[in-house]
Amino acid sequence: MTRKASNKVMTAQEAVKRFVHDGATVGMGGQSIGRCAMAVTHEIVRQGIKDLTLVGCNLSMSMDILVGAGLAKRTECGTGNLERFGTTFRWRKAIEDRTLEVEDYSHLAMASRFLAGSLGLPFMPSKSMLGTDILNKQIANGSDAFRVIDNPWDLDEPVVLLPACKPDVSIIHAQKADQMGNIIIEGFTTQEPEMVKASSSVIVSCEELISSDEVRRHPDRTTVPYIFVDAVVVQPWGSFPTSTYGHYEHDPEHLRRYQACARPGGEAYEEYLREFIYECENFDEHLDRAISSARREELRASMQKLL
Amino acid sequence: MAEAYSLDELMVVEASRHISDWDTVMVGTGLPMVASLFALKNHAPNMCYVVETGGIAPEILGTPSSVTDARVMYRAVRHGSLLDALGGVLQRGLADVAFLGGAQIDQFANVNSTVIGDYNSPKVRFPGSGGANDLASHAKKVLIITRHEKRRFPERCDFITSPGYIDGPDGRKRAGLTSPYPDIFVITDLAVMAIDKSTGRLRVEALMPEVSLERVKENTGFELPDGDTEPVEPPTEAELRLLREEVDPGGEYLKTPE
Structure with a gap:
């Protein structure tokens, strides 16, 4: 509003x-x-x-x-x-x-989540946190906040999606x-x-x-x-x-x-x-x-x- | 006989040698800041200093105690945001060098700054990633300055906050990191360890003056391969003078020898 x-x-x-x-x-x-x-x-x-x-x-x-x-x-x-x-x-x-x-999260990850929110977007991609326990342990814990998908234009490239904050x-x-x-x-x-x-x-x-x-x-x-x-x-x-x-x-x-x-x-x-x-x-x-x-x-x- | 320089001074001068002229360097405060300022004044006059909080190319005043300190903002060409610095410079791929710190560093140069013990029932909780994960994920070269203690160098970090080579030579590539094969140097009071890109593991590249490879191995919790090592050149008198008189004149960061 x-x-x-x-x-x-x-x-x-x-x-x-x-x-x-x-x-x-x-x-x-x-x-x-x-x-x-x-x-x-x-x-x-x-x-x-x-x-x-x-x-x-x-x-x-x-x-x-x-x-x-x-x-x-x-x-x-x-x-x-x-x-x-x-x-x-x-x-x-x-x-x-x-x-x-x-x-x-990492600092950039949180900043990216706010950016998504500020643009009226549901999520923001990120290339941070890949390969780490910030992703792996929180996903294993059942957190729904981190999704790793393939870049739709380059299926060999994993990308993290973060929900808007x-x-x-x-x-x-x-x-x-x-x-x-x-x-x-x-x-x-x-x-x-x-x-x-x-x-x-x-x-x-x-x-x-x-x-x-x-x-x-x-x-x-x-x-x-x-x-x-x-x-x-x-x-x-x-x-x-x-x-x-x-x-x-x-x-x-x-x-x-x-x-x-x-x-x-x-x-x-x-x-x-x-x-x-x-x-x-x-x-x-x-x-x-x-x-x-x-x-x-x-x-x-x-x-x-x-x- | 008293040492002519302290271990901190030795580490800082050695770290600065990994910064080249024209590098864009992402720095916080503490010893990395001192090493970067030393590089700027000694051999890298065209270095661009970038602060996580968004300051681009500031002149650093005195001894800042935070990345929000006005001392890291003086005469910057721009004051920006976290997104500008960590997104627009770092993730964008423009950082040549970044400094990290952490409680644990393992054989693959992964860094833990989150927790000792189990993540879900921590023995000790640390501050967390901050910008460290971003720096380790995106910079072309990563420098870590730390004291060489066995407990800091376990085989495997309790929690990987910031990625080194993760689990082997292609670990970063498999994970999808955009900087898959960065140089990583761990500069301690005993040695300089560097990633061997053929194994993705740390090896001793150089030894601090009067330190043996055996002593480094005794103080490291993971296995270090044998191999050729170089001696680290001690700081020259001119370097020490610059460090003490211009970079850290109050001795706020660096202990001078007893």
Whole structure:
């Protein structure tokens, strides 16, 4: 359904209430320690929306929090980790305890599934994963997600078919949006352009609300136009402690703090969720608890040096 | 006597020698990034660095901690998407060299970065493929830098995340991979192992300084054939200076000798 050009600005609370439901398949924006949709993720945790299937290429801290809070039943992704900051510990533990269903793909395979969804196609061919256990063991397990066929034009060539991935809702954090929901992502875009266009609903949080006149002056800069977008949440620092290119760097201090709680789990982890999510009315309150204004200035200045 | 260089420095300089000028190289972070930057500054000034996240030909700043770090995006000619990089460059067949890492590497150079133990009841779960499977599937040459420990080199990976030669010389061709006979090099602190295309198996091609073939065999969980080996040239003073002063000046990635 094409979304209208109405004013879509709302709070994270309202956006999550309207567009994220129990049992939803959620497309996760960002990658690793960059541009994860943390503000919207926190709101999903506060509202306790459960039985979620989380999909993306690299799933990172936002996914780990939803798994750690007991709200996810399944992931479909290429990786779970935060690169140099370690693995996604709650995810790893849930897989090892067999309390989470997982479907494994390569990054390109997931990006291809979103591409199929974004083009209104039922599947996408891929030449990745051939000859590996990503295919063989998951097919042996009865997964219906991977079909190997012969290229119809060259019967000697095996090709993998992957089903389109069409999230019920995608949550992403962008640098800019206008009130209509036109999105501008600067820097790397991960799988988000395809994922967003494949989704039934889209919530975007943004660092900066710009005017629609400004969007129309530079239409070539629009990453995703408003016809795909349902809610705009204006939330500076909305990807903290992951970075937003052009605005601020990731915060190693808070990332390590999270990982130090996520690794052991148990009381330490519950305490993290309580202090930084449940007890906070909104993401601004989280930011007030998690990072000083002096530190915010440092992370902004440090990003400016890299541009 | 203290070594003039560390094992990390030795591995990185050796890995860089497998990159030629004008190569398109797909790199993440960590030691592969250091090896690629070293190649760029030392002997491959026209190398094109491509980052999984979509950065094409950036100048790398300092010591990035992620493929999303702005340090891998500086002065790129384009910032794109995963689909651009992994689909439009890599699967398209334009990557000359790609770097991989993983928990296990077996005799056919298959790589496991998914799970130790049974997939359905894992002992230890690792992050998964990420772009690694894509890189191993499509690049013309694959480089793996890793410490040489027996447990990392089993006969067979618990789970094949990224394909080497799968099960023999024509394993990739049979599987339908578009790059059926790539060069694969495993660069460790003891040796350089390379795929022997007649068997599809790894053999020791070169030995690190003062390392014997016996010692490599003792530290490898699969059988390595006997055969001629070359000695790896240690890094020169000029190479070490470039590495320490320009590529990794803070020593963030590379330990220097004690």
